[in-house]
Amino acid sequence: MLERVLPRGDCMLCGQPGCPRALCPACRADIPRLPAEQCPCCALPTPAGQVCGACLRHPPAFDATLVACRYGFPLDGLIQSFKYGHRLAVAPLLAKLMATVPPPPADLLLPVPLSAAHLRERGFNQAVEIARPLGRRFGLPLELDACIRIGDAPRQAGLPWDQRRRNVRHGFECRADLTGQHVLVLDDVMTTGATLDELARTLKRHGAARVTNWVVARAVRDGQGSGKGK
Ligand SMILES: [Zn+2]
Numbered sequence: 001m002l003e004r005v006l007p008r009g010d011c012m013l014c015g016q017p018g019c020p021r022a023l024c025p026a027c028r029a030d031i032p033r034l035p036a037e038q039c040p041c042c043a044l045p046t047p048a049g050q051v052c053g054a055c056l057r058h059p060p061a062f063d064a065t066l067v068a069c070r071y072g073f074p075l076d077g078l079i080q081s082f083k084y085g086h087r088l089a090v091a092p093l094l095a096k097l098m099a100t101v102p103p104p105p106a107d108l109l110l111p112v113p114l115s116a117a118h119l120r121e122r123g124f125n126q127a128v129e130i131a132r133p134l135g136r137r138f139g140l141p142l143e144l145d146a147c148i149r150i151g152d153a154p155r156q157a158g159l160p161w162d163q164r165r166r167n168v169r170h171g172f173e174c175r176a177d178l179t180g181q182h183v184l185v186l187d188d189v190m191t192t193g194a195t196l197d198e199l200a201r202t203l204k205r206h207g208a209a210r211v212t213n214w215v216v217a218r219a220v221r222d223g224q225g226s227g228k229g230k
Protein backbone atom coordinates (compact mmCIF):
# COMPACT_ATOMS: atom_id res chain seq x y z
CA MET A 1 0.00 0.00 0.00
CA LEU A 2 2.70 2.45 1.05
CA GLU A 3 4.76 1.71 -2.02
CA ARG A 4 1.89 2.82 -4.23
CA VAL A 5 1.89 6.34 -2.84
CA LEU A 6 5.67 6.84 -2.90
CA PRO A 7 7.22 8.27 -6.05
CA ARG A 8 8.86 5.60 -8.16
CA GLY A 9 12.18 6.11 -9.88
CA ASP A 10 14.94 4.20 -11.59
CA CYS A 11 17.18 2.01 -9.44
CA MET A 12 20.28 4.10 -8.75
CA LEU A 13 22.54 1.13 -9.43
CA CYS A 14 21.08 -0.85 -12.35
CA GLY A 15 18.61 1.65 -13.76
CA GLN A 16 15.60 -0.64 -13.46
CA PRO A 17 12.52 1.60 -13.62
CA GLY A 18 9.77 1.78 -11.03
CA CYS A 19 11.75 1.30 -7.84
CA PRO A 20 10.01 2.89 -4.88
CA ARG A 21 13.04 3.09 -2.59
CA ALA A 22 15.91 4.25 -4.85
CA LEU A 23 17.25 0.69 -5.24
CA CYS A 24 15.59 -2.36 -6.74
CA PRO A 25 15.31 -5.34 -4.36
CA ALA A 26 18.21 -7.17 -6.06
CA CYS A 27 20.59 -4.20 -5.79
CA ARG A 28 19.47 -3.57 -2.22
CA ALA A 29 20.41 -7.16 -1.39
CA ASP A 30 23.83 -6.59 -3.02
CA ILE A 31 24.82 -3.78 -0.63
CA PRO A 32 27.66 -5.33 1.40
CA ARG A 33 27.12 -5.53 5.14
CA LEU A 34 29.45 -6.10 8.05
CA PRO A 35 29.03 -9.08 10.38
CA ALA A 36 27.05 -8.22 13.50
CA GLU A 37 30.04 -8.99 15.74
CA GLN A 38 32.32 -5.97 15.66
CA CYS A 39 34.85 -4.13 17.76
CA PRO A 40 32.67 -1.78 19.86
CA CYS A 41 35.20 0.98 19.36
CA CYS A 42 36.05 0.94 15.63
CA ALA A 43 33.46 -1.50 14.17
CA LEU A 44 36.06 -3.85 12.72
CA PRO A 45 34.60 -7.36 12.58
CA THR A 46 35.98 -9.35 15.54
CA PRO A 47 35.19 -12.77 17.01
CA ALA A 48 32.39 -12.45 19.59
CA GLY A 49 32.47 -8.65 19.22
CA GLN A 50 35.66 -8.21 21.25
CA VAL A 51 37.73 -5.03 21.18
CA CYS A 52 40.14 -5.43 18.24
CA GLY A 53 43.92 -5.65 18.60
CA ALA A 54 44.50 -2.22 17.09
CA CYS A 55 42.13 -0.51 19.55
CA LEU A 56 43.73 -2.39 22.45
CA ARG A 57 47.24 -1.35 21.44
CA HIS A 58 46.39 2.25 20.54
CA PRO A 59 42.97 3.22 21.92
CA PRO A 60 41.46 5.80 19.55
CA ALA A 61 40.12 9.10 20.85
CA PHE A 62 36.58 8.17 19.80
CA ASP A 63 34.46 5.96 22.04
CA ALA A 64 32.29 4.02 19.63
CA THR A 65 31.55 3.55 15.93
CA LEU A 66 28.27 2.72 14.20
CA VAL A 67 28.55 1.52 10.61
CA ALA A 68 25.72 0.83 8.18
CA CYS A 69 27.57 -1.07 5.45
CA ARG A 70 30.83 -2.59 4.37
CA TYR A 71 32.68 -0.51 1.76
CA GLY A 72 32.72 -2.56 -1.41
CA PHE A 73 30.95 -3.27 -4.69
CA PRO A 74 28.45 -1.92 -5.64
CA LEU A 75 28.28 0.67 -2.85
CA ASP A 76 31.80 1.99 -3.59
CA GLY A 77 30.81 3.09 -7.11
CA LEU A 78 27.69 4.77 -5.78
CA ILE A 79 29.65 6.73 -3.18
CA GLN A 80 32.31 7.70 -5.74
CA SER A 81 29.71 8.94 -8.21
CA PHE A 82 28.23 11.01 -5.38
CA LYS A 83 31.54 12.57 -4.31
CA TYR A 84 33.46 12.90 -7.54
CA GLY A 85 30.63 12.80 -10.08
CA HIS A 86 28.42 15.31 -8.31
CA ARG A 87 25.51 12.87 -8.10
CA LEU A 88 23.78 14.53 -5.17
CA ALA A 89 20.69 12.33 -5.45
CA VAL A 90 22.76 9.58 -3.80
CA ALA A 91 22.80 11.45 -0.45
CA PRO A 92 19.23 10.56 0.64
CA LEU A 93 19.85 6.91 -0.21
CA LEU A 94 23.01 6.84 1.93
CA ALA A 95 21.07 8.56 4.71
CA LYS A 96 18.44 5.82 4.52
CA LEU A 97 21.12 3.14 4.80
CA MET A 98 22.52 4.91 7.87
CA ALA A 99 19.08 5.09 9.45
CA THR A 100 19.19 1.27 9.65
CA VAL A 101 21.75 1.70 12.48
CA PRO A 102 20.01 4.38 14.58
CA PRO A 103 22.37 6.59 16.58
CA PRO A 104 22.44 6.92 20.38
CA PRO A 105 21.07 10.14 21.88
CA ALA A 106 23.69 12.85 21.30
CA ASP A 107 23.99 16.59 21.78
CA LEU A 108 25.06 17.40 18.25
CA LEU A 109 25.63 15.88 14.84
CA LEU A 110 28.91 16.94 13.30
CA PRO A 111 29.68 15.98 9.69
CA VAL A 112 33.45 15.61 9.15
CA PRO A 113 34.58 18.96 7.69
CA LEU A 114 36.33 19.21 4.33
CA SER A 115 39.30 21.50 3.87
CA ALA A 116 38.52 24.80 2.14
CA ALA A 117 40.48 23.63 -0.92
CA HIS A 118 38.54 20.38 -1.23
CA LEU A 119 35.26 22.16 -0.65
CA ARG A 120 36.05 24.55 -3.49
CA GLU A 121 37.05 21.70 -5.75
CA ARG A 122 34.00 19.52 -5.01
CA GLY A 123 31.44 22.24 -4.42
CA PHE A 124 29.82 20.43 -1.48
CA ASN A 125 30.70 18.38 1.57
CA GLN A 126 29.28 14.88 1.11
CA ALA A 127 29.05 14.32 4.87
CA VAL A 128 26.93 17.45 5.28
CA GLU A 129 24.55 16.34 2.52
CA ILE A 130 24.05 12.95 4.21
CA ALA A 131 23.71 14.54 7.66
CA ARG A 132 20.91 16.98 6.77
CA PRO A 133 18.05 14.48 6.42
CA LEU A 134 19.37 12.41 9.34
CA GLY A 135 19.52 15.42 11.66
CA ARG A 136 15.86 16.10 10.88
CA ARG A 137 14.82 12.47 11.19
CA PHE A 138 16.53 11.83 14.53
CA GLY A 139 16.10 15.32 16.02
CA LEU A 140 19.86 15.94 16.20
CA PRO A 141 21.14 19.53 15.98
CA LEU A 142 23.45 19.81 12.98
CA GLU A 143 26.76 21.48 13.84
CA LEU A 144 28.56 22.96 10.83
CA ASP A 145 30.69 25.69 12.41
CA ALA A 146 32.41 24.10 15.38
CA CYS A 147 35.34 22.63 13.45
CA ILE A 148 37.35 23.38 10.37
CA ARG A 149 39.84 21.20 8.55
CA ILE A 150 43.20 22.85 8.23
CA GLY A 151 46.02 22.30 5.81
CA ASP A 152 45.55 20.80 2.41
CA ALA A 153 46.70 17.22 2.66
CA PRO A 154 46.88 15.32 -0.62
CA ARG A 155 43.84 13.26 -1.47
CA GLN A 156 43.67 10.32 0.89
CA ALA A 157 42.28 8.11 -1.83
CA GLY A 158 45.57 7.89 -3.71
CA LEU A 159 47.78 7.06 -0.74
CA PRO A 160 48.92 3.81 0.82
CA TRP A 161 47.41 3.07 4.22
CA ASP A 162 50.40 4.01 6.35
CA GLN A 163 50.79 7.35 4.61
CA ARG A 164 47.15 8.18 5.17
CA ARG A 165 47.68 7.91 8.87
CA ARG A 166 50.53 10.43 8.83
CA ASN A 167 48.68 12.75 6.50
CA VAL A 168 45.90 13.77 8.84
CA ARG A 169 48.11 14.90 11.73
CA HIS A 170 46.79 18.11 13.22
CA GLY A 171 44.11 18.23 10.56
CA PHE A 172 41.31 19.92 12.52
CA GLU A 173 40.73 23.08 14.47
CA CYS A 174 37.81 23.47 16.85
CA ARG A 175 36.29 26.82 17.76
CA ALA A 176 33.56 25.67 20.10
CA ASP A 177 33.33 24.83 23.78
CA LEU A 178 32.04 21.27 23.82
CA THR A 179 32.28 20.71 27.57
CA GLY A 180 30.30 17.64 28.58
CA GLN A 181 28.81 17.13 25.11
CA HIS A 182 28.27 13.82 23.35
CA VAL A 183 29.27 14.48 19.76
CA LEU A 184 28.03 12.27 16.94
CA VAL A 185 30.51 12.50 14.06
CA LEU A 186 29.19 11.58 10.61
CA ASP A 187 31.37 10.43 7.72
CA ASP A 188 30.77 8.61 4.47
CA VAL A 189 33.67 6.16 4.42
CA MET A 190 35.90 4.98 7.28
CA THR A 191 39.17 3.51 6.04
CA THR A 192 41.92 3.41 8.67
CA GLY A 193 39.93 5.52 11.12
CA ALA A 194 42.88 7.94 11.34
CA THR A 195 40.85 10.97 10.24
CA LEU A 196 38.07 10.17 12.71
CA ASP A 197 40.65 9.59 15.46
CA GLU A 198 42.21 12.98 14.79
CA LEU A 199 38.85 14.72 14.78
CA ALA A 200 37.77 12.99 18.01
CA ARG A 201 41.07 13.99 19.64
CA THR A 202 40.41 17.62 18.70
CA LEU A 203 36.81 17.45 19.99
CA LYS A 204 37.95 15.98 23.31
CA ARG A 205 40.60 18.68 23.70
CA HIS A 206 37.68 21.09 23.51
CA GLY A 207 35.73 19.35 26.24
CA ALA A 208 33.65 16.69 24.44
CA ALA A 209 32.74 13.98 26.95
CA ARG A 210 32.01 11.32 24.36
CA VAL A 211 32.50 10.94 20.61
CA THR A 212 30.58 8.38 18.58
CA ASN A 213 31.27 7.89 14.87
CA TRP A 214 28.33 7.24 12.56
CA VAL A 215 29.53 6.06 9.19
CA VAL A 216 27.93 4.90 5.95
CA ALA A 217 30.58 2.34 5.04
CA ARG A 218 33.68 0.87 6.59
CA ALA A 219 36.54 -0.50 4.52
CA VAL A 220 37.91 -3.80 5.77
CA ARG A 221 41.31 -4.87 4.46
CA ASP A 222 42.08 -8.42 3.37
CA GLY A 223 42.92 -10.39 6.48
CA GLN A 224 41.15 -7.88 8.73
CA GLY A 225 38.00 -8.89 10.44
CA SER A 226 38.14 -12.43 9.14
CA GLY A 227 38.14 -13.77 12.66
CA LYS A 228 41.51 -15.36 11.97
CA GLY A 229 44.94 -14.30 13.18
CA LYS A 230 45.19 -11.84 16.05
ZN1 LIG B 1 18.92 -2.28 -9.26
Ligand SMILES: [Zn+2]
Nearest residue numbers: 039042052055
Ligand atom coordinates in the same frame (compact mmCIF):
# COMPACT_ATOMS: atom_id res chain seq x y z
ZN1 LIG C 1 38.76 -1.64 17.10
